[in-house]
Amino acid sequence: MKLFQTIGHSSLKFLAKLGRSSLFLFSISTGLAYTLSRPNLLIKQLYSIGVLTFWLIAVSGLFVGMVLGLQGVYTLSTYGAESSLGIMVAASLVRELGPVVSALLFAGRAGSALTAEVGLMKATEQLSAMEMMAIDPLKYIIAPRFFAGFISLPLLAALFSAVGVLGGYLAGVELLNVDAGAYWSQMQSVIDFHDDIINGIIKSIIFAWLVSWIALFEGYDALPTSAGISRATTRTVVNSAFAILLFDFLLTALMYGES
Amino acid sequence: MQYKSIEILVGLFVSLCITALFFLALQVSNFSDLQDNGSYTVIAHFENVGGLKNKALVSMAGVPIGRVADISFDTDSYDALVKLRIDARYNKMPSDTSASILTSGLLGDKYIGLTPGGLDEFLQEGDTIELTQSALVLERLISQFLFNASDKDK
Numbered sequence: 001m002k003l004f005q006t007i008g009h010s011s012l013k014f015l016a017k018l019g020r021s022s023l024f025l026f027s028i029s030t031g032l033a034y035t036l037s038r039p040n041l042l043i044k045q046l047y048s049i050g051v052l053t054f055w056l057i058a059v060s061g062l063f064v065g066m067v068l069g070l071q072g073v074y075t076l077s078t079y080g081a082e083s084s085l086g087i088m089v090a091a092s093l094v095r096e097l098g099p100v101v102s103a104l105l106f107a108g109r110a111g112s113a114l115t116a117e118v119g120l121m122k123a124t125e126q127l128s129a130m131e132m133m134a135i136d137p138l139k140y141i142i143a144p145r146f147f148a149g150f151i152s153l154p155l156l157a158a159l160f161s162a163v164g165v166l167g168g169y170l171a172g173v174e175l176l177n178v179d180a181g182a183y184w185s186q187m188q189s190v191i192d193f194h195d196d197i198i199n200g201i202i203k204s205i206i207f208a209w210l211v212s213w214i215a216l217f218e219g220y221d222a223l224p225t226s227a228g229i230s231r232a233t234t235r236t237v238v239n240s241a242f243a244i245l246l247f248d249f250l251l252t253a254l255m256y257g258e259s
Numbered sequence: 260m261q262y263k264s265i266e267i268l269v270g271l272f273v274s275l276c277i278t279a280l281f282f283l284a285l286q287v288s289n290f291s292d293l294q295d296n297g298s299y300t301v302i303a304h305f306e307n308v309g310g311l312k313n314k315a316l317v318s319m320a321g322v323p324i325g326r327v328a329d330i331s332f333d334t335d336s337y338d339a340l341v342k343l344r345i346d347a348r349y350n351k352m353p354s355d356t357s358a359s360i361l362t363s364g365l366l367g368d369k370y371i372g373l374t375p376g377g378l379d380e381f382l383q384e385g386d387t388i389e390l391t392q393s394a395l396v397l398e399r400l401i402s403q404f405l406f407n408a409s410d411k412d413k
Contacts, residue, residue: 043269047265051269155273162280162282184286192289193284201280
């Protein structure tokens with residue numbers, strides 16, 4: 001009996017949270033016009049969410065690309081197919097690693113910062129103070145952060161893939177002497193603009209929506225204590241990672257399932 | 260930090276990321292291939308297409324001139340119907356051009372090789388290539404070889 005009670009309790013709690021977060025998302029969506037009419041709010045958030053995550057994504061992309069280049073040459077040389085290195089590096093980066101790894105890094109760097117910031121605003125009653133002054137915190141605080149995250153992540157994912165391809169070139173062509181012409185031409189013959197690049201961008205747009213939503217909701221819904229904020233920050237990273245990987249599986253099955 | 264420097268940094272960030280996107284489109288993918296001046300489609304029937312896939316290369320004299328647009332099964336003739344999209348630049352293909360399914364690379368990727376004929380008429384949109392040679396099926400080749408060898412023994 002106790003077991004069923006626990007399952008029932010957790011299910012109801014989960015559904016209640018899903019309902020609250022859906023209402024929260026709906027309220028943010030109505031703040032789009034407000035955010036667009038005050039671009040300075042959006043630009044400040046683009047700085048703290050996008051620009052400050054730039055180096056993390058660029059350096060990670062470079063090293064992931066270099067590792068792919070090295071491992072690719074070691075594996076492909078067994079079959080004498082080093083010339084296919086470009087395909088391997090670009091396909092794995094553009095289709096999967098670019099959107100997924102940049103979203104995971106984004107959740108760790110920007111998502112956790114968003115949760116902590118909004119949670120602390122709630123704990124110090126800044127959000128209630130705004131309501132007292134007839135300023136809707138969902139429009140003034142949350143919506144610009146949400147749309148900044150929504151814009152930043154797809155751009156960062158494109159940067160991650162591009163820097164990764166250059167990293168693969170450095171490791172494969174410059175260090176291990178794979179033919180440079182084969183690296184680029186094989187890549188261009190296989191990577192399709194619509195099927196690979198556009199699908200990768202669609203993936204990162206969906207991840208951006210998920211991570212921004214989870215991070216802001218966890219901050220807004222956090223218990224207004226130091227322990228509550230720390231738990232909410234942890235939940236942001238954990239839930240975002242789960243959501244990204246689950247949606248990656250679903251989207252990959254949808255996008256590449258037919259071919 | 261001053262609002263002006265924030266604006267400059269955000270501008271740099273957005274420009275760099277968009278440059279990365281252009282790099283992916285132009286240098287990494289086949290985007291430049293798509294920017295042609297149109298194309299025309301011709302049809303070819305094959306008894307067996309082997310492992311030919313959509314978007315496989317169509318080449319003449321080793322030069323890529325188009326791609327496979329669609330592969331389907333023809334319920335009337337019971338063979339494979341392959342639509343070839345050929346770049347509009349190559350619009351002077353003799354109408355008796357023949358098409359063969361060939362294999363390239365270590366991993367055996369299939370592509371279509373066209374061999375020009377001698378007629379003065381040229382292939383137009385929707386025309387059919389009459390002379391085709393199917394993909395080489397290794398099992399059939401081996402069995403033919405084995406049967407020939409056993410016939411010689413007798």
